[in-house]
Amino acid sequence: MQRLTQTFMTLSLADVSSRINLSSAQxxxxxxxxxxxxxxxxxxxxQTAxxxxxxxxxxxxxxxxxxxYLQSQLQRCMALEKKLRALDEQMALDPRYITKTMGGGFDDDPIFHEEGVM
Structure with a gap:
């Protein structure tokens, strides 16, 4: 019977009966x-079905x-969320990021002039 619980989600009682050698669905x-x-x-x-x-x-x-375990995972998630917020704030205040997002483009940034990047 234990194998049936691991193999099937739903099974007819008649099928259970035949699989474990019982005489009837009842x-x-x-x-x-x-x-x-x-x-x-x-x-x-x-019973009806x-x-x-x-x-x-x-x-x-x-x-x-x-x-x-759940409490430790929740604390881990909260710590990661705090780090992400700090990184987001740090990036949002970075003058290079502000320049790029305000229409400054990428042509003047040396990182984008490496071979294969642009």
């Missing part, structure tokens, strides 16, 4: 319901370690 439903209650699989049953939909374990994101 037996597959009871089997899956028991596994859901025991938290052996994460899935939802649609006779389908089971498997899902990722919600616990993977509901732990202290994950919260710590």
């Amino acid at each position: 037996e597959a439903e009871l089997y899956i319901r028991n596994m859901i209650e025991q938290e052996e699989v994460h899935a939802s049953l649609d 006779g389908m089971v939909s498997f899902s990722e374990s919600p616990e993977a994101y509901d732990s202290h370690d994950m919260a710590t």
